[in-house]
Amino acid sequence: NESVITRTWTLVDDCGNETNLVQTINVVDTTAPTFTVPAGTTIECDQDPTDLSITGDVTDEADNCSNGLEA
Template sequence: MSKLVIFLNSIVKLCSLIQLPPTSITITEFYGIGGTATDNCNVFTISYQDVSNNGNCPETITRTYTVSDNCGNVTTCTQTINLIDTTPPTITCPPDDSMEACNADGIESLTTLPFSTALTTITSTQLIAAGGTASDNCAINEITYIDDSTGICPIDVVTRYFHSY
Protein backbone atom coordinates (compact mmCIF):
# COMPACT_ATOMS: atom_id res chain seq x y z
CA MET A 1 0.00 0.00 0.00
CA SER A 2 1.38 3.43 -0.92
CA LYS A 3 1.52 6.31 1.48
CA LEU A 4 2.32 9.87 0.47
CA VAL A 5 2.78 12.86 2.75
CA ILE A 6 3.62 16.38 1.63
CA PHE A 7 3.61 19.86 3.14
CA LEU A 8 0.63 22.01 2.19
CA ASN A 9 -0.01 25.75 1.85
CA SER A 10 3.54 26.69 0.99
CA ILE A 11 4.34 30.32 0.30
CA VAL A 12 6.91 30.75 -2.44
CA LYS A 13 8.26 34.20 -3.36
CA LEU A 14 8.44 33.88 -7.14
CA CYS A 15 7.14 35.84 -10.06
CA SER A 16 5.99 33.19 -12.48
CA LEU A 17 5.40 29.50 -13.02
CA ILE A 18 8.48 29.34 -15.24
CA GLN A 19 10.65 29.34 -12.10
CA LEU A 20 9.00 26.20 -10.64
CA PRO A 21 10.42 22.67 -10.98
CA PRO A 22 9.73 20.45 -14.01
CA THR A 23 6.77 18.06 -14.27
CA SER A 24 8.60 14.80 -13.44
CA ILE A 25 10.77 14.69 -10.33
CA THR A 26 12.93 12.11 -8.61
CA ILE A 27 12.26 10.76 -5.13
CA THR A 28 15.33 12.71 -3.93
CA GLU A 29 13.92 15.96 -5.33
CA PHE A 30 10.55 15.17 -3.76
CA TYR A 31 12.19 14.64 -0.36
CA GLY A 32 14.18 17.84 -0.91
CA ILE A 33 11.00 19.93 -1.07
CA GLY A 34 9.60 18.33 2.07
CA GLY A 35 7.56 15.46 0.66
CA THR A 36 7.79 11.78 1.51
CA ALA A 37 6.64 8.75 -0.44
CA THR A 38 6.88 5.17 0.78
CA ASP A 39 5.61 1.85 -0.52
CA ASN A 40 5.94 -1.82 0.48
CA CYS A 41 7.56 -2.39 -2.93
CA ASN A 42 9.29 0.56 -4.59
CA VAL A 43 8.15 4.03 -5.57
CA PHE A 44 8.41 3.98 -9.36
CA THR A 45 7.41 7.46 -10.57
CA ILE A 46 6.56 10.86 -9.12
CA SER A 47 4.97 13.53 -11.28
CA TYR A 48 2.76 16.54 -10.79
CA GLN A 49 0.18 18.65 -12.58
CA ASP A 50 -0.23 22.38 -11.86
CA VAL A 51 -3.49 24.29 -12.07
CA SER A 52 -3.32 28.07 -11.66
CA ASN A 53 -6.11 30.44 -10.70
CA ASN A 54 -4.35 32.92 -13.07
CA GLY A 55 -4.39 35.44 -10.26
CA ASN A 56 -2.08 38.38 -9.98
CA CYS A 57 -0.47 39.01 -6.61
CA PRO A 58 -1.08 36.50 -5.31
CA GLU A 59 -1.36 33.74 -7.84
CA THR A 60 -2.47 30.43 -6.35
CA ILE A 61 -1.32 27.17 -7.90
CA THR A 62 -2.78 23.84 -6.91
CA ARG A 63 -0.14 21.21 -7.55
CA THR A 64 -1.35 17.59 -7.63
CA TYR A 65 1.40 15.02 -7.09
CA THR A 66 0.92 11.49 -8.40
CA VAL A 67 3.08 8.65 -7.10
CA SER A 68 3.03 5.16 -8.54
CA ASP A 69 4.78 1.94 -7.60
CA ASN A 70 6.14 -0.91 -9.73
CA CYS A 71 2.77 -2.71 -9.59
CA GLY A 72 0.82 0.25 -10.99
CA ASN A 73 -0.74 1.36 -7.69
CA VAL A 74 -1.27 5.12 -7.67
CA THR A 75 -1.91 7.71 -4.98
CA THR A 76 -2.17 11.50 -5.12
CA CYS A 77 -1.95 14.52 -2.86
CA THR A 78 -2.24 18.25 -3.43
CA GLN A 79 -0.08 21.19 -2.47
CA THR A 80 -1.14 24.83 -2.54
CA ILE A 81 1.53 27.27 -3.72
CA ASN A 82 0.95 31.01 -3.35
CA LEU A 83 3.14 33.15 -5.59
CA ILE A 84 3.51 36.40 -3.70
CA ASP A 85 5.59 39.39 -4.75
CA THR A 86 6.44 41.31 -1.54
CA THR A 87 9.33 43.29 -3.04
CA PRO A 88 8.30 46.84 -3.92
CA PRO A 89 9.51 48.40 -7.16
CA THR A 90 12.32 50.93 -7.08
CA ILE A 91 12.19 54.33 -8.75
CA THR A 92 14.76 57.03 -9.32
CA CYS A 93 13.26 60.43 -10.07
CA PRO A 94 14.65 62.64 -12.80
CA PRO A 95 17.15 65.17 -11.42
CA ASP A 96 16.03 68.55 -10.07
CA ASP A 97 16.21 71.27 -12.67
CA SER A 98 15.58 74.99 -13.05
CA MET A 99 14.21 77.01 -15.94
CA GLU A 100 13.34 80.64 -16.48
CA ALA A 101 9.59 81.09 -16.85
CA CYS A 102 6.57 82.75 -15.25
CA ASN A 103 4.36 79.66 -15.45
CA ALA A 104 4.62 75.92 -15.96
CA ASP A 105 3.67 76.02 -19.65
CA GLY A 106 7.23 75.34 -20.84
CA ILE A 107 8.01 72.51 -18.43
CA GLU A 108 7.56 69.82 -21.11
CA SER A 109 10.48 71.20 -23.15
CA LEU A 110 12.71 70.78 -20.09
CA THR A 111 11.44 67.47 -18.70
CA THR A 112 9.72 65.79 -21.71
CA LEU A 113 6.57 65.45 -19.56
CA PRO A 114 3.76 68.04 -19.58
CA PHE A 115 2.74 69.86 -16.40
CA SER A 116 -0.18 68.00 -14.84
CA THR A 117 -2.05 68.54 -11.58
CA ALA A 118 -3.99 65.32 -12.29
CA LEU A 119 -2.46 61.89 -11.71
CA THR A 120 -0.88 60.97 -15.06
CA THR A 121 0.21 57.49 -16.16
CA ILE A 122 3.41 57.23 -18.21
CA THR A 123 5.47 54.43 -19.69
CA SER A 124 8.90 53.34 -18.54
CA THR A 125 10.28 54.81 -21.77
CA GLN A 126 8.79 58.22 -20.92
CA LEU A 127 10.28 58.09 -17.41
CA ILE A 128 13.71 57.22 -18.83
CA ALA A 129 13.45 60.05 -21.38
CA ALA A 130 12.72 62.44 -18.50
CA GLY A 131 15.87 61.21 -16.72
CA GLY A 132 14.40 58.69 -14.27
CA THR A 133 14.33 54.92 -13.92
CA ALA A 134 12.02 52.30 -12.42
CA SER A 135 12.55 48.57 -11.93
CA ASP A 136 10.97 45.61 -10.18
CA ASN A 137 11.91 41.98 -9.56
CA CYS A 138 8.79 40.91 -11.49
CA ALA A 139 7.39 43.72 -13.63
CA ILE A 140 6.36 47.34 -13.35
CA ASN A 141 2.60 47.54 -13.52
CA GLU A 142 2.22 51.31 -13.67
CA ILE A 143 4.24 54.54 -13.37
CA THR A 144 2.45 57.76 -12.50
CA TYR A 145 3.31 61.34 -11.74
CA ILE A 146 1.52 64.44 -10.52
CA ASP A 147 2.75 68.03 -10.30
CA ASP A 148 2.24 70.52 -7.51
CA SER A 149 2.99 74.21 -8.07
CA THR A 150 3.63 76.73 -5.30
CA GLY A 151 4.48 80.44 -5.31
CA ILE A 152 3.98 83.11 -7.92
CA CYS A 153 6.26 84.51 -10.57
CA PRO A 154 9.18 84.91 -10.29
CA ILE A 155 9.33 82.35 -7.45
CA ASP A 156 7.33 79.40 -8.76
CA VAL A 157 8.30 75.91 -7.69
CA VAL A 158 6.93 72.82 -9.38
CA THR A 159 7.30 69.64 -7.37
CA ARG A 160 6.75 66.46 -9.37
CA TYR A 161 5.88 63.24 -7.51
CA PHE A 162 6.59 59.92 -9.27
CA HIS A 163 5.20 56.53 -8.18
CA SER A 164 5.73 53.05 -9.60
CA TYR A 165 3.46 50.09 -8.89
Protein backbone atom coordinates in the same frame (compact mmCIF):
# COMPACT_ATOMS: atom_id res chain seq x y z
CA ASN B 1 0.70 39.54 -9.89
CA GLU B 2 -0.14 37.40 -6.90
CA SER B 3 -1.50 33.96 -7.64
CA VAL B 4 -1.94 30.44 -6.33
CA ILE B 5 -0.67 27.42 -8.26
CA THR B 6 -2.03 24.02 -7.33
CA ARG B 7 0.01 21.04 -8.49
CA THR B 8 -1.13 17.42 -8.06
CA TRP B 9 1.58 14.78 -7.79
CA THR B 10 0.76 11.12 -8.45
CA LEU B 11 2.91 8.08 -7.67
CA VAL B 12 1.98 4.58 -8.85
CA ASP B 13 3.88 1.48 -7.75
CA ASP B 14 4.37 -1.75 -9.72
CA CYS B 15 1.17 -3.22 -8.21
CA GLY B 16 -0.99 -0.31 -9.35
CA ASN B 17 -1.30 1.28 -5.92
CA GLU B 18 -1.63 5.01 -6.33
CA THR B 19 -1.01 7.97 -4.06
CA ASN B 20 -2.00 11.54 -4.95
CA LEU B 21 -0.69 14.55 -3.06
CA VAL B 22 -1.38 18.22 -3.72
CA GLN B 23 1.23 20.97 -3.56
CA THR B 24 0.09 24.58 -3.20
CA ILE B 25 2.44 27.32 -4.37
CA ASN B 26 1.59 30.87 -3.32
CA VAL B 27 3.18 33.46 -5.60
CA VAL B 28 3.45 36.84 -3.86
CA ASP B 29 5.09 40.15 -4.62
CA THR B 30 6.67 41.68 -1.52
CA THR B 31 9.29 43.76 -3.33
CA ALA B 32 8.34 47.40 -3.83
CA PRO B 33 9.06 49.05 -7.19
CA THR B 34 11.99 51.45 -7.43
CA PHE B 35 12.72 54.63 -9.39
CA THR B 36 14.90 57.73 -9.36
CA VAL B 37 13.35 61.18 -8.95
CA PRO B 38 14.74 64.20 -10.80
CA ALA B 39 16.93 66.63 -8.90
CA GLY B 40 15.29 69.60 -7.20
CA THR B 41 14.94 72.61 -9.45
CA THR B 42 13.84 76.24 -9.52
CA ILE B 43 11.42 77.54 -12.16
CA GLU B 44 10.05 80.95 -13.01
CA CYS B 45 6.54 81.82 -11.83
CA ASP B 46 5.23 81.88 -15.41
CA GLN B 47 6.41 78.31 -16.07
CA ASP B 48 4.10 75.33 -15.73
CA PRO B 49 5.22 73.19 -12.75
CA THR B 50 3.44 70.14 -14.26
CA ASP B 51 5.52 70.34 -17.46
CA LEU B 52 7.93 67.44 -17.07
CA SER B 53 10.15 68.78 -19.84
CA ILE B 54 10.94 71.67 -17.45
CA THR B 55 10.86 69.98 -14.03
CA GLY B 56 12.13 66.53 -15.02
CA ASP B 57 10.62 63.07 -14.91
CA VAL B 58 11.41 59.94 -12.95
CA THR B 59 13.87 57.45 -14.46
CA ASP B 60 14.94 53.87 -13.86
CA GLU B 61 11.45 52.58 -13.09
CA ALA B 62 11.87 48.91 -12.13
CA ASP B 63 9.89 46.13 -10.54
CA ASN B 64 10.54 42.41 -10.21
CA CYS B 65 7.00 41.51 -11.37
CA SER B 66 5.94 44.32 -13.74
CA ASN B 67 7.12 45.79 -17.02
CA GLY B 68 6.36 49.16 -18.58
CA LEU B 69 6.04 51.07 -15.31
CA GLU B 70 5.29 54.78 -15.50
CA ALA B 71 5.37 56.96 -12.38
